[in-house]
Amino acid sequence: MANETYSGTSGSGARAGVWAPIVTISGADRSAIVVGEIRVEAEEGAARIAELTVRPASGSAFSLSAWVGKTITIQIADMASGSAADVRLLFSGLIDTPTLDLDLKTIELRCTDNLQQIIDALDDGDVDTLTPGGYHSPAIFDPAARGWVRLQDRLSTLPAAVELDVGGTPRLTDWAPKASPDMSLTGAAHLLDGSLSLSLASRSQLINRVDVRFDYRFPRVKAEQYGIAYDYVSALNIAQFVIDGNRFLRRDSVDAAIKAAGGTIQSITYTPLPNTAIGTWAPNPDVDYLLCMGFSAEVSFDYAQVIDEQHAITVRAQNSISVVGTLRDALSGALEGVYPPVPTAEQSMLLYANAISGIPPMDAAVPVLGYTTAADVTLTTDTDRAAADNAMETLIAVAKTRIWGSHRQNLVTARVPLNPAIDLDQTLDVSATGVHALGKVFSVVHTMAPETGEAVTEFSLALCSVAGSGVTHPETPTSAPAGSSPASSPLTLSPTADFNYGPAEDHKLTVTFPGVEDIERDKATISLSATYEATLTEDVLEITL
Amino acid sequence: MSAAPQQSANQSLVATLDRLTLAAGQTSLQARRLAPAPALPSIPQRVGSIASVTPP
Numbered sequence: 001m002a003n004e005t006y007s008g009t010s011g012s013g014a015r016a017g018v019w020a021p022i023v024t025i026s027g028a029d030r031s032a033i034v035v036g037e038i039r040v041e042a043e044e045g046a047a048r049i050a051e052l053t054v055r056p057a058s059g060s061a062f063s064l065s066a067w068v069g070k071t072i073t074i075q076i077a078d079m080a081s082g083s084a085a086d087v088r089l090l091f092s093g094l095i096d097t098p099t100l101d102l103d104l105k106t107i108e109l110r111c112t113d114n115l116q117q118i119i120d121a122l123d124d125g126d127v128d129t130l131t132p133g134g135y136h137s138p139a140i141f142d143p144a145a146r147g148w149v150r151l152q153d154r155l156s157t158l159p160a161a162v163e164l165d166v167g168g169t170p171r172l173t174d175w176a177p178k179a180s181p182d183m184s185l186t187g188a189a190h191l192l193d194g195s196l197s198l199s200l201a202s203r204s205q206l207i208n209r210v211d212v213r214f215d216y217r218f219p220r221v222k223a224e225q226y227g228i229a230y231d232y233v234s235a236l237n238i239a240q241f242v243i244d245g246n247r248f249l250r251r252d253s254v255d256a257a258i259k260a261a262g263g264t265i266q267s268i269t270y271t272p273l274p275n276t277a278i279g280t281w282a283p284n285p286d287v288d289y290l291l292c293m294g295f296s297a298e299v300s301f302d303y304a305q306v307i308d309e310q311h312a313i314t315v316r317a318q319n320s321i322s323v324v325g326t327l328r329d330a331l332s333g334a335l336e337g338v339y340p341p342v343p344t345a346e347q348s349m350l351l352y353a354n355a356i357s358g359i360p361p362m363d364a365a366v367p368v369l370g371y372t373t374a375a376d377v378t379l380t381t382d383t384d385r386a387a388a389d390n391a392m393e394t395l396i397a398v399a400k401t402r403i404w405g406s407h408r409q410n411l412v413t414a415r416v417p418l419n420p421a422i423d424l425d426q427t428l429d430v431s432a433t434g435v436h437a438l439g440k441v442f443s444v445v446h447t448m449a450p451e452t453g454e455a456v457t458e459f460s461l462a463l464c465s466v467a468g469s470g471v472t473h474p475e476t477p478t479s480a481p482a483g484s485s486p487a488s489s490p491l492t493l494s495p496t497a498d499f500n501y502g503p504a505e506d507h508k509l510t511v512t513f514p515g516v517e518d519i520e521r522d523k524a525t526i527s528l529s530a531t532y533e534a535t536l537t538e539d540v541l542e543i544t545l
Numbered sequence: 546m547s548a549a550p551q552q553s554a555n556q557s558l559v560a561t562l563d564r565l566t567l568a569a570g571q572t573s574l575q576a577r578r579l580a581p582a583p584a585l586p587s588i589p590q591r592v593g594s595i596a597s598v599t600p601p
Contacts, residue, residue, distance in 0.1 A: 045570060253597035521587055
């Protein structure tokens with residue numbers, strides 16, 4: 001680790017540091033017109049900002065177009081040799097806001113590395129590539145969100161931050177510290193006297209449990225299949241049946257009556273009239289095949305039911321709860337499966353089953369004799385089960401990230417002679433009297449004051465600490481909890497049939513099938529619960545008073 | 546005088562800078578709840594009745 005100091009500001013050996021800023025605007029060196037302090041500030045997840053003041057030559061005309069939007073770079077150089085050496089880039093970006101001071105005839109320049117606009121220019125694929133492992137669900141986030149907002153959405157599911165590096169390239173950095181720190185800074189050798197300070201998170205800032213509620217509504221198609229058997233006359237009494245003037249039942253009337261009830265005939269057999277004379281009754285081959293003494297059929301009905309899955313998902317960091325008690329947050333989401341209206345779907349199933357329409361229904365349950373069966377339907381890809389799972393996984397990831405993020409609000413701040421190597425992607429190990437901290441840089445501010453010769457870097461480490469260094473926090477993988485599955489249940493009631501065969505009756509065949517039980521038809525609310533452990537990495541934060 | 550037409554663009558950039566420093570971490574996540582589902586009509590007994598017309 002050779003980056004703990006920069007020779008331009010810390011010197012080399014007994015030699016004191018000699019440095020100079022180099023400022024270019026639109027590619028031209030304008031260092032000579034810089035007056036006062038130059039400040040470059042970077043913070044996790046935000047644009048890098050630079051502020052400096054210039055004093056153009058007396059009598060210069062000012063126009064906004066000469067400044068706004070112009071490229072600017074800020075560098076520092078080791079001037080010990082009398083010429084610029086070991087030149088390091090501190091900032092590159094655009095001038096955003098010039099502010100005129102008419103009394104001093106200076107222009108204060110506020111500059112940005114243009115982070116948001118650079119990210120806004122990325123397409124969804126670029127943003128996703130920039131945030132590997134992140135989640136995104138159009139059911140949870142605004143599906144129209146692009147660029148910067150999409151990046152924020154995905155980052156809310158990742159324990160990581162994205163900024164531009166000093167050269168302007170987007171970069172993702174994990175919150176977790178690297179296995180080996182990029183540099184180790186000790187109080188005596190590196191830190192400015194009295195510069196170390198701590199800001200510890202309050203208990204109320206912590207979140208160690210997130211209650212996630214996710215509702216998923218969708219239809220499920222169902223089928224019930226009844227057996228129905230009916231005989232109104234037999235070979236034993238057919239002779240007297242005829243003598244009494246009764247009528248026989250037509251086979252096509254049986255089919256028609258079942259269809260009139262809305263049923264679909266899966267199979268049917270008819271009890272044929274005898275083929276030999278019985279008493280006074282003699283077979284009539286010309287018409288007997290159209291008649292029957294009864295029938296036995298299996299008849300199915302199709303319908304649908306709306307399912308409301310209510311998922312109660314608990315995401316927690318149990319070791320944090322053990323230390324500080326439960327501190328809750330909540331998230332909620334919902335998704336409704338897109339499918340034709342249930343009445344339309346039911347009509348489609350009926351028309352196709354009874355050969356009235358040749359267009360098959362999108363979905364139908366497989367009927368089983370004596371049971372009500374069910375089947376999932378074909379929903380649109382952005383509302384199907386996979387979409388619901390993705391939505392829940394996204395919420396779980398957001399919850400995990402919130403928990404981790406809330407625990408890394410302990411800040412250790414220190415100042416060193418300006419060190420260009422300290423940046424947001426660095427892991428620093430800081431040891432000073434009474435304090436040992438190791439974690440990722442959260443913010444860094446480089447300040448150069450050429451008139452006083454002071455060049456300082458102030459940095460803060462964001463440290464995750466609750467149960468203590470070395471304590472591990474187990475994690476449950478982020479996979480969606482299981483949803484409900486189609487089920488079958490036995491039918492409890494039976495159909496009936498009645499044929500008015502008497503000579504003075506209306507000769508109607510009436511078949512009656514039971515109504516659908518409410519529990520099979522009414523919206524079904526299914527409560528499901530699951531618990532996930534959220535991990536976080538304990539950074540080193542050891543304090544000795 | 547020539548600065549006037551540029552003002553709106555510059556103001557936009559100023560607004561952009563404010564967003565740059567303030568908008569980090571703001572997501573489009575919104576709590577969503579389902580509207581009450583309309584109740585489907587119950588399915589009562591299904592009855593089919595047909596006259597079976599045959600000669601006496």
